[in-house]
Each structure stands twice: as C-alpha cells, then as structure tokens.
Amino acid sequence: MFCQSSDELNELVIEAKKCVKHGKVADYIPELGKANPNELSIAIYYPNGNCISAGDIERKITLQSISKVISLALVLMDRGTDYVFKHVGMEPTGDPFNSIARLEMMDVAKPLNPMINAGALSVTHMIQGEDVKERLQRLLTLIQTMTNNFEINYNENVAQSEFDTAYLNRSLAYFLKQHRIIDEDIEQLLDLYTKQCAIEMNCLDLARIGLVFAMDGIDPDNGKHILPADVARICKTFMVTCGMYNASGEFAIKIGIPAKSGVSGGIMGAVPGKFGIGIFGPSLDQKGNSIAGIKLLELLSKNYRLSMF
Structure with missing residues (x-):
C-alpha cells in the first residue's frame, strides 16, 4: 500500500x-542562486484527482531541464519519430549534461539523446x-493542457538571467550549426530555449504532468489523450535512461521510476499507471540533481x- 497521508509523507520529507x-x-x-537550499516539497497526484503533499507545494519553480521531456513530446507530435531521431540520438551518455566533448568525438555530430543540452537545443530548434x-x-499551450492550469507562463527574470549567462549553450548551438543539425539564428534559438527552461509552475502542476505521462498521455479529468500513447512511452523511456543526467543508471537501480530533473531543484516523476x-x-548534488529530492x-x-x- 502506498503512502496514504500527508503526515506520513511529511515524515519522509523531514528525513530527506x-x-x-x-x-x-x-x-x-x-x-x-537566490533559492533557499533548505526547502523541500512534494506533491503526489492520483488519477482520481486526489493529491497528497508535504512542504510548500504552492511555491513556483522553473522547469529547466524538465522542459526537455515536454518539448520532445511536442516535436514528436509535430514531426514524427523518423524526422526527430534523424537529428538527435536515442543513447544514454555518462558525460555531464552540458558536455561538448562527445559531439567532437563522433563521426556525425548528432547529439546522443534529447535530455542532454545539445540534444535539447536540437529538439527546441524543431518546434x-x-x-x-x-x-x-x-x-x-501543451504544458497548460497537461497541468489544466492556463495561467502558467515563464519567469522573465530567470529567462533573462539564463540568456545572459548561456555561454556554453551558445557554444553547443554554434557547434551544431556548423554541422548542420541546427540551421536557425543562434540568438533566436537561445531566446526560445531560455524561455522554455524558465517556464514556471508549482509542485502540484509538476505532479499532474507526471501523471499524464504515467497514464500514457491520458488527461485524468476527461480520459482523452493529450499525448499519443507512443509519444508518452518514448518520453518515459528517455526519462528512465537519461532523465537524471549522468546519474540515470544509479537512479534506475535505486529508485526505478521514469523521472526528469532540472537544476532549479525540480524533479518530475511518473509511476506507470499509478501516479x-x-x-x-533546490540544493543540488554534483550531477545537478536535487540532493534531498x-x-x-x-x-x-x-x-x-x-x-x-
């Protein structure tokens, strides 16, 4: 039997x-960098609409790399799997999420997967x-539909902060442009990508996105498909193999659920068929994942x- 009450959940939060x-x-x-490192909150969203939580679940956080899963879902629906995976690979990597080294070592400079920054930039380019x-x-609009919250937008201050300091992502994007994976203006792409990463929501919204993935793309309120089941399956597979940066293998062994993290300290999890x-x-480990999360x-x-x- 899973955790039944917020009190029970709060005890685990205190321990973590x-x-x-x-x-x-x-x-x-x-x-x-302005975040309080001592914060920790969690929301768990069930298919029947019930939710249990602990901590300040109303505090807004930016998606950061969690957005990579949703942008992937969007371009898969837009362009189809053949087109998307012609430009980005399907393989996990042991390298850091912002590494350029592996691109330089490959015969074809195609990012290994959509969850590393080079792959995410390629995916965002396809929107x-x-x-x-x-x-x-x-x-x-896709995110608002998945959360059933049509007030969701991006945080302008975070987006500008990321845009102003996106030196490594610019390097990755220019490298990809040199190798014809990307063919748009790089500043335009970085403008879109940093705003994507700065999309803001609370833990309950994040949990509802996780639930949509857990239920193979189905909206829990009306039973309709927000995402095709195969798109949801592909996204969950990447969450298992690549979702926690270069700690994904250890995460799969110790925890074993599809999940995606972001450097804001967010984690979105999808327990298949359940919640x-x-x-x-926001306190992160050396790999960029929420250490307490x-x-x-x-x-x-x-x-x-x-x-x-």
Missing part, C-alpha cells in the same frame, strides 16, 4: 531534508512556428516498492 547541507543551489545562473513567440506559445510526482528541493524518492521507493524493475 537532512542531506541538503551536502548540496548547493545552481548559482551559476544568478536568479537560481514549429513563425517566430519565438508563436513557438513558445505552442509549448506553453505523478512533483518535487522541489533524490533521497526522498529513495525512501518512497524503498518503503512502497515503486521500482518498475
């Missing part, structure tokens, strides 16, 4: 919080629309046998 002192916030993005505003709105999880804990998921997985393996 003990490790926040071993991490640090993502201060290389100035706006994210259809006349300009940045239209392309961003298409992504926002969605939204976590915020991972500990909390470890405790949940161990106590309630969540692993799909």
Whole structure:
C-alpha cells in the first residue's frame, strides 16, 4: 500500500531534508542562486484527482531541464519519430549534461539523446512556428493542457538571467550549426530555449504532468489523450535512461521510476499507471540533481516498492 497521508509523507520529507547541507543551489545562473537550499516539497497526484503533499507545494519553480521531456513530446507530435531521431540520438551518455566533448568525438555530430543540452537545443530548434513567440506559445499551450492550469507562463527574470549567462549553450548551438543539425539564428534559438527552461509552475502542476505521462498521455479529468500513447512511452523511456543526467543508471537501480530533473531543484516523476510526482528541493548534488529530492524518492521507493524493475 502506498503512502496514504500527508503526515506520513511529511515524515519522509523531514528525513530527506537532512542531506541538503551536502548540496548547493545552481548559482551559476544568478536568479537560481537566490533559492533557499533548505526547502523541500512534494506533491503526489492520483488519477482520481486526489493529491497528497508535504512542504510548500504552492511555491513556483522553473522547469529547466524538465522542459526537455515536454518539448520532445511536442516535436514528436509535430514531426514524427523518423524526422526527430534523424537529428538527435536515442543513447544514454555518462558525460555531464552540458558536455561538448562527445559531439567532437563522433563521426556525425548528432547529439546522443534529447535530455542532454545539445540534444535539447536540437529538439527546441524543431518546434514549429513563425517566430519565438508563436513557438513558445505552442509549448506553453501543451504544458497548460497537461497541468489544466492556463495561467502558467515563464519567469522573465530567470529567462533573462539564463540568456545572459548561456555561454556554453551558445557554444553547443554554434557547434551544431556548423554541422548542420541546427540551421536557425543562434540568438533566436537561445531566446526560445531560455524561455522554455524558465517556464514556471508549482509542485502540484509538476505532479499532474507526471501523471499524464504515467497514464500514457491520458488527461485524468476527461480520459482523452493529450499525448499519443507512443509519444508518452518514448518520453518515459528517455526519462528512465537519461532523465537524471549522468546519474540515470544509479537512479534506475535505486529508485526505478521514469523521472526528469532540472537544476532549479525540480524533479518530475511518473509511476506507470499509478501516479505523478512533483518535487522541489533546490540544493543540488554534483550531477545537478536535487540532493534531498533524490533521497526522498529513495525512501518512497524503498518503503512502497515503486521500482518498475
């Protein structure tokens, strides 16, 4: 039987919080560096609409790399699998999420997967629309539909902070342009990508996105497909193999659920057929994952046998 009450969940949050002192916030993005490293919150969203939570689940967080899963879903629906995977690979990597080294070593400079930054930039490049505003709105509309929250938007301060400091992502994008994976203006692409990463929501919204993936793309309120089942399956597979940066293998062994993290401290989890999880804990480990968030998921997985393996 899974965790039945917020009180029970709060006890696990208190236990997981003990490790926040071993991490640090993502201060290389100035706006994210303002976060309180001691925070930890979680929402768990069930198909029947029930939710249990602990911590300040109303606090807004930016998606950062969690957005990579949703932009992938959008371009898969737009362009189809053959087109998308002609430009980005399907293989996990042991390299850091922002590494350029592997691109240089490959015969064809195609990013290994959509969850590393080079792959995510390639995916964002594929979002259809006349300009940045239209392309961003298409992504926002999908996110608003998945959360059933049509107030969701992006945080302008975080987006600007990321745009101003996106030196490595610019390098990746120019490298990809040199090798014809990307063929648009790089500043335009970075404008879209940083706004994508700065899309903002709370843990309950994040958990509902996880639930849509967990239910193979189905809206829990009306039973209709927001995402085709095969798109949801592909996204969940990438979450398992690549979703937690270069700690994904260890995460799969210790916790064993599809999940995607972001350097804001967010984690979105999808327990197949059961529920969605939204976590915020801005103190990060060396791989860029929420250190207390991972500990909390470890405790949940161990106590309630969540692993799909």
